Amino acid sequence: MTAARKLTMAQAIAEAIGQEMERDSTVFVMGEDIAKYGGIFGATGGLLDRFGPERIMDTPISESAFIGAATGAAAEGMRPIAELMFADFFGVCMDQIYNHLAKNTYMSGGSLKLPVVLMTAIGGGYSDAAQHSQCLYGLFAHVPGLKVVVPSNAYDAKGLMIQAIRDDNPVMFFFHKGIMGLPWMAYYEGSTTEVPQDAYTIPFGQARIVREGSDVTIVSLSQMVQKAVLAAAQLEADGIRAEVIDLRTLVPLDVETVLRSVAKTGRLVIADEDYLNFGLSGEIAASIAEHLDRVALKSPVRRLGVPAVPIPYSRPLEQSVIPQVQDIAGACRSMMGVKLARAA
Amino acid sequence: MPPACGAALAAKRLGKDSVAVAFFGEGAANQGTFHESLNLAGLWKLPVIFVCEDNKWAISVDKDHSTAIPCVADRAAAYAMPGIAVARNDALEVFKAAGEAVARARKGGGPTLIEVKTDRYMGHFQGDAEVYRPKGEVDQLRKDDPIPALAGVLRARGLLDDGKDATMHGRVHADVSKAFDFARQSAYPDPREALEHVFA
Structure with missing residues (x-):
């Protein structure tokens, strides 16, 4: 394995997505402000230049449409990653998440695989008020059919993201804004860690x-x-x-x-x-x-x-x-x- | 409708000539997902066909009380795609509109919205008393049933006769009876199966 360097959690997530996109041509990303901007919290930074607009797709402000589209694209053999800018915004698209994405495998008797990663920003501590500061992962864990991943640091975020992309099921990936290592927001230093350059996975269900x-x-x-x-x-x-x-x-x-x-x-x-x-x-x-x-x-x-x-x-x-x-x-x-x- | 957009996107990316088709009622055309999906499909020129089956009833609310404009197909204009309104119960017009929409999608011309005017003969669900519906409406509507109407057209063109009609009806009845028999004779699932297939 190549040498480790220190990465912020945002850089580690973007690196994981980039490496999987290189390995697997069916992986692509959709979301609001994820292309030119690189994701409001940096989770797709630098990927547009490497992979182009057909695989790093800015969407309209239409969470129901593009998260539902991720479900449809996954059913047809793609491995979409969709970004819901803030977990707080699930209210405009929850039907697509919990009634379609989470249930279609079960309702098809297991004949449908839906390898979708839905990543989203969570957490408060920076005065973004009641509609942009919630965690809400418990709500998604409550609903059957969604795997729920909540990393605390860059090393885990990379390994868990690669695991999520390779999983044949819907995975919700929650990153806390206050540990992403963004230059414009205070964050906890402990979340910026050494991260090996090569791809690696961390199995789900191991505390x-x-x-x-x-x-x-x-x-x-x-x-x-x-x-x-x-x-x-x-x-x-x-x-x-x-x-x-x-x-x-x-x-x-x-x-x-x-x-x-x-x-x-x-x-x-x-x-x-x-x-x-x-x-x-x-x-x-x-x-x-x-x-x-x-x-x-x-x-x-x-x-x-x-x-x-x-x-x-x-x-x-x-x-x-x-x-x-x-x-x-x-x-x-x-x-x-x-x-x-x-x-x- | 959103998953159909995704299936169409996958077809485009994977270089397949598949076309996604989403069916919905005129009631659902007032959902936000209708407008979001049409916008996304129009924007990304997706090979998808949206088929609105307008039977004028959304459970108990008729179209005049749910929809601001009489023709759902007119909404296509707002999303950069053709909107085709097919006359009531005209199967051949449906065939034509669908064929053109599939060809357009395969040529990279993007989505089509087709609105098909048709009728609902029964209640929306088992036990629906249909108190909201004018007495005798269904009897009137049945006079324009599209199946005998299509049969009439086919006979006039010499494509259907009594023998072929009987064979076709016989085959369909046999298939349906077989499905009923299979369902009635099959054992109920083991309760433990309820816990299977949550995840792939």
Whole structure:
């Protein structure tokens, strides 16, 4: 394998797409502002010059049309990648996603393969307000028929994107704007990593233990992994050893790695940037509850997520509803002395 | 309609002479996806044919109460493609319009919108009481049924006689009966099959 260099997550995604387009002539990209502009968040930077407008296609502002077209093109033997500029915009095209893309394989009795990658930008933290700041991956993971990938760093993003393009099923690929390494937006340095030049894949359904620890497990994903790592460093100074898990994919979900970790630590904090209610954090907590025969908890499970409010525009208000490093560290500290109620 | 655009795009990219065809009712012509798909197909000159079957009823709402203009085919003008309105229940005109649309698509001429005026004889779903429909409407409409009308044209041209007609009807009845028998005699699926084929 050729030498690694440091890439931003945006560069890593664009490199993955470019390498797959070179390898497979049926791979192409459609989306708004993805050609000349290179994607508003850089996921297709430089690809138009290399592959031309027939394979790097700017679309009209017609998400239903081009995401539905991806489904049709995939059914006819292509491997389309479509970009939904913001996950928040799914409202204008959800029928094409969850009723057509996600269900047609099942409804055809397995005779139809739909190798579509639908990539989209998520997350807040930069005052883009309630309609441009949501994560929403839990909503897509809720619907059967979609694989859901949520990388936290450049290395994973490249391997998971190549895996997504080669998968014969619809894959939703969510990149958080605050870890893409864009020159015009603050981002977490930990997301810019060494990335091998050669193509490689990362299998879906394999969580990564980012940092080992024995006192408390922090389950996270996407940008929240970077926050959890910073929280774990703070906790270490207090003598608390936190284990940080990056789920990497929600569908399929690696429950086993979470169970093994919590069986070791006895404490679980779920750090999520999606809405708290009826979502990922509840799903992980339920998985623990269903396996209390294997896991002995030392304190109740703690969930961090966005409360049931739209993301505010005002910076201090936004910071207060999205879990921050100190919230994760605080949740871990507060668990250490807590005892469970005992059964009668 | 959007997946048909994608199938047409794939045909173009893969160098096939396939043409995608999307069928929909006049009610669906008021969906955003109708307009998005026509724009995309017109813009990218896709080999796709959009066929609007106008039977005037969208469940219980008639076209006069759902559609701002009487002729859906007129909307083609806004999306850089021909819009062909076929007279009610005229199978030969449908054949002609479709043939021209397929030829245009294969020559790189892009999409066509065809609006076919026809009739709906039954309710929209099993158990539809059709309280919204004027009494006797269906009996009137059946007088213009396109199947006997086409048979009449074929007989007049000497292409169909009683013998051929009986053979054709016999074959269709046999095929349908066979399908019914197969369905009735087949076992229901094992409940475990419900979990299969979510993913390829």
